[in-house]
Amino acid sequence: MFEYFPGNYVWNLGVVAALNSGGLIDEVDRAxxxxxxxATRGEDAGTAEFLRAWTALTDQxxxxxxxxxxxxxxxxxxxxxxxxxxxxCQAERMLSNADPDRxxxxxRVLELQQKTxxxxxxxxxxxxxxxxxxxxxxxFSQAPAAADGPAPVIxxxxxxxxxxxxxxxxxxxxxxxxxxxxxxxxxxxxxxEALRLQGITARIDAEVWAGAAVDWLETxxxxxxxxxGIVGWSLGGYYAPRAAAFEKRFALVVAWGANHNWGAVQRxxxxxxxxxxxxxxxxxxxxxxxxxxxxxxxxxADGVHLDGVVEQxxxxxxxxxxxxxxxxxxxxAHRSYDQAVHASKxxxxxxxxxxxxxEHIGLDHLAHVSTFVADWIADTFAVATT
Numbered sequence: 001m002f003e004y005f006p007g008n009y010v011w012n013l014g015v016v017a018a019l020n021s022g023g024l025i026d027e028v029d030r031a032x033x034x035x036x037x038x039a040t041r042g043e044d045a046g047t048a049e050f051l052r053a054w055t056a057l058t059d060q061x062x063x064x065x066x067x068x069x070x071x072x073x074x075x076x077x078x079x080x081x082x083x084x085x086x087x088x089c090q091a092e093r094m095l096s097n098a099d100p101d102r103x104x105x106x107x108r109v110l111e112l113q114q115k116t117x118x119x120x121x122x123x124x125x126x127x128x129x130x131x132x133x134x135x136x137x138x139x140f141s142q143a144p145a146a147a148d149g150p151a152p153v154i155x156x157x158x159x160x161x162x163x164x165x166x167x168x169x170x171x172x173x174x175x176x177x178x179x180x181x182x183x184x185x186x187x188x189x190x191x192x193e194a195l196r197l198q199g200i201t202a203r204i205d206a207e208v209w210a211g212a213a214v215d216w217l218e219t220x221x222x223x224x225x226x227x228x229g230i231v232g233w234s235l236g237g238y239y240a241p242r243a244a245a246f247e248k249r250f251a252l253v254v255a256w257g258a259n260h261n262w263g264a265v266q267r268x269x270x271x272x273x274x275x276x277x278x279x280x281x282x283x284x285x286x287x288x289x290x291x292x293x294x295x296x297x298x299x300x301a302d303g304v305h306l307d308g309v310v311e312q313x314x315x316x317x318x319x320x321x322x323x324x325x326x327x328x329x330x331x332x333a334h335r336s337y338d339q340a341v342h343a344s345k346x347x348x349x350x351x352x353x354x355x356x357x358x359e360h361i362g363l364d365h366l367a368h369v370s371t372f373v374a375d376w377i378a379d380t381f382a383v384a385t386t
Contacts, residue, residue: 001364004032005039009275009326011050013363014090020366021086021169031057031087043279047094051101054091058084062112069119078120085112086169093161096280097287106196113165123177124168129186131212134200137193138186138213139164141173142222145180152227152251152381153182155213157206157243159234159257159361160288161278163192170366172231175374181381182223186213188239190288201290204303210243214250227251227381231373233361234277237319237328238262238304241336245312252316252380254373257325257361260310260332263302270298275326277360310336316345316380320369323350324358347376 002019005011018028031054038046065080088109095102117124123142128135145151154176156167164185167173173183187194188209190202203209210230217223229252232240237259244253259265268274269281278284282294291297310317317340321333330350337348349372351357356365 001359004028005036008039008043010043010277010279011039011094013277013360014050014094016359016363017166017366018086018090020363021166022083022171023086024083027057027061027083027087043276047096047279048099048101050094051091051105054087055105058088058091058112061087065115074119078116078118081112081115082120082169085109085116085165088112089163089165089169093163093166094279096283098283103196106193109163109165110193113168116168124173127184127216129184129213129216131189131200131209134198136187136189136200136209136212137164137198138184139168139173141177141183141185143177143180143182145177146182146222150222150224151180151182152224152229153184153217154377155184155186155210155217155228155230155250157186157188157210157230157232157236157239158191159232159236159259159277160191161284162234163187165192170370172370172374175370176377179374179378181374181377184213184217190290195288202288204242205246206239206242207246210239210250211247214247218249225249227384229253229377229381231256231377233257234327235259235262237361238306241306241310241313241317241340244315244317245309248314250315251384252318252377253313254318254320254377255333255336256320256369256373257328258319258321258330258333258336259328260306260336262304263298264305265328266298266301274329275360277327306336307339310340311342313340313343315343316347317343318347318349318373318376318380320349320362320373321351322358322360322362322364323352325360327360345380 038049061084065077069077092105167185189200194200231254233256237255237257244250357368362369
């Protein structure tokens, strides 16, 4: 993995995520250069400096976008807004949830993302998914193929610290659209806007909110109800298989990172084994799950696992994992595969250091994993119709 800040895995992860989600090396370098010294103080210290540096870059791009828009150069403006959103997303995810800048920064992310849709990707729209007595925010990418009739769709779900804006910047929805597949990018409980602005925290029984997403999709005339799949990256590698195991309307499932036993990983992290995805880690984890005491949370987290769960999956199941994932042991990919004995098809893809995409969810070569997953989905849906 490209390591701009030697020895600071968490900051490097943010840099690589930005670069592999449409960022440009010159822009990222200009944002990072002033904070090299701050990075040496560890992953938690200096995150406010990270925000200031990356916000300065965001401000510059927004000013350029506004000028382009005034000149009628809407495509250029849309591209600038897209990169600005990407950079600000990565800066926002570095902050403590107690940081007073976090929510205002995220609100700005939402505003910039909408400008991107308006000027660059009009087929992506903001939607609200009815859930219990509230709604879950999401973006829906309608594949061009839907103009000819109902199209298959993927529900794409977050990990511990990502958002639907990260999903958009990854471009995975575009790869699906090019293959005739729509995409619902969902901020499920405990993630993104659902957590930040609505206070909806995570839950172990992912099939509840995943079922709500299917309910909503089934109301749309442009969705093929027989071909609705679910894909989850990082902690979504727990959520998606759990959902598919118990919500039988899903036609396929992908674990983009085999998070087979997240609870056990937390016990390892207590012992400082393995890397963490974000600064202020334990504060972030408690916020996501709606807990306020680490001592009582760890026994609760023991319930976040797929033992006895993946055995319930009866649809095609892909596990994609990096051989050098420093957050989630590669052994968990093999465990999910070995236990999914009732899946109608099961495939395991381990990405190696020689090819890239070997780090956590392939962030070091995100496009390589994204296209592999998109091809697998397209091939699997195609077989389902023959």
